[in-house]
Amino acid sequence: MHRRDLLKLGAVASGTFAMGGLTRAWWSTASAQPAGIPTVDRLTMTVAVDNVYDIFAKGGKLDTIAVERAPFARSGNTLLSEHGLAYHLESFRGSERREILLDFALTDGAIANNYRALKLDPARADALILSHGHVDHYGALTSLVDQGAIKPGLTLYAGGEDTFCQRVVITPAGQMDMGQLDRPHLESRGVKVVLAKQPTVVAGHPMTTGQIERLTDFEKPPAAGRLVSGPMDSACASTHFGTTRVAVKPGELVFDDFQGEHATVYNVKNRGLVVITSCGHAGVVNSVRQAQKVTGIEKVHAIVGGFHLAPAPDEIVAKTVAAFKGIKPDYVIPMHCTGLNTIVAVQREMPTALVMPSTGTRVIFGA
Numbered sequence: 001m002h003r004r005d006l007l008k009l010g011a012v013a014s015g016t017f018a019m020g021g022l023t024r025a026w027w028s029t030a031s032a033q034p035a036g037i038p039t040v041d042r043l044t045m046t047v048a049v050d051n052v053y054d055i056f057a058k059g060g061k062l063d064t065i066a067v068e069r070a071p072f073a074r075s076g077n078t079l080l081s082e083h084g085l086a087y088h089l090e091s092f093r094g095s096e097r098r099e100i101l102l103d104f105a106l107t108d109g110a111i112a113n114n115y116r117a118l119k120l121d122p123a124r125a126d127a128l129i130l131s132h133g134h135v136d137h138y139g140a141l142t143s144l145v146d147q148g149a150i151k152p153g154l155t156l157y158a159g160g161e162d163t164f165c166q167r168v169v170i171t172p173a174g175q176m177d178m179g180q181l182d183r184p185h186l187e188s189r190g191v192k193v194v195l196a197k198q199p200t201v202v203a204g205h206p207m208t209t210g211q212i213e214r215l216t217d218f219e220k221p222p223a224a225g226r227l228v229s230g231p232m233d234s235a236c237a238s239t240h241f242g243t244t245r246v247a248v249k250p251g252e253l254v255f256d257d258f259q260g261e262h263a264t265v266y267n268v269k270n271r272g273l274v275v276i277t278s279c280g281h282a283g284v285v286n287s288v289r290q291a292q293k294v295t296g297i298e299k300v301h302a303i304v305g306g307f308h309l310a311p312a313p314d315e316i317v318a319k320t321v322a323a324f325k326g327i328k329p330d331y332v333i334p335m336h337c338t339g340l341n342t343i344v345a346v347q348r349e350m351p352t353a354l355v356m357p358s359t360g361t362r363v364i365f366g367a
C-alpha cells in the first residue's frame, strides 16, 4: 500500500485561533542542555481522542512504522471525536514497559468511552503529562482523578505556572472560555504536580522539552489567546507571564504567549526522535528544534500532533512545510488543530511522509 493512499480529505476539523505577534523572550535565561534522553525499543502511540474519526483512514505496515486503525463499531465500541486531544503512550525499553497519558481531551464522556473502546486502562499509567492549560487538552483530567480512574500518587508534568491559569480566546463573537485547571484540587486528590520548565525525563522513557525557545521568525503564538490575570503575588499574577511582564489588575487580560507549553519526545532505537507537539502554540518547528536541542539528537523520525496552523495564512503554512522538508522526518502525523491547509501542503510536498489522523489510530514506532 502506498502511503499517499492514506490521504482522506473529507472530515478534518479546524480551530478558530488567529496568529499574532511575539514579544520579548523569557527563555533567554533558560539553559536547556542535553539531559540524556533514554532510548526506547518500541513506542505504541494510541490517539485516544482527536477531532476526527474516519473509518476509511487506511492503515498498514509502512517502511518503518505500522499504522493500525480502529475498525467501525456499531455499538459498544463506537469511538467519539471532539475538539480535543488525548494520547496513550506505551513504550518498551528492554523488558521495562511504561504507559503514559499525554493530554486529556475536552469531555469526560469522550475520553472514558474511548479508553474503554480501545481497551486502554488509565489505571495502568505510570505518569501524566499535560502539554498546556487549554481545556481541550486537560478537560477530563479532574474527573479521571476524582473517579479514581488514575492511580493516586502519580506525577503530572506541566510546563509552567500558566498551565493552571484562567485562559480565554478573543473571538468576533466575544470571549471563548478556555478554562482553568484546578491545581490545588488535583493535589488534594494525591496528584503530584511537577513544573517541568526544563527538559525532564518522565518515568524513565520519554522526555519533555521544557519551555520552548522561539527560534523561527514565522511562528507566532495565536493573536487571540489571553490569560486572565490573577491576584497579585499569586502564580497567575500578570508579572509571571513570561513575555507579558506588565502589571495589570486581577481579572484583566494579558497576551498569552504560552510560556509553559512543552512538547513530549521519545528517542526510538534505530529510528530517531518522535516529537509530539500536542497543540503547537509555541510553533511546531520551534518544538522540533527544541526537542533536537535538549536531546542532542538530530534525526527526527516523526513529527506528531496539533500544529495549530488551521487559521494560518498560506505563507506560514508554506514556510512550515519547507522547514519540515529541511528537518527530513520520516513521517508527519498532523492532527487536532493542524488544519486541512497544512495537511494538503504536506501531501503535496512530502507525500510519502504523511499519515492521516483519526481517533483510535495506533502508530507503532520501532516495529
Ligand SMILES: [Fe+2]
Pocket (backbone or CB within 6 Å): 085, 134, 136, 137, 278, 279, 306, 336, 337
Ligand atoms: Fe488544542
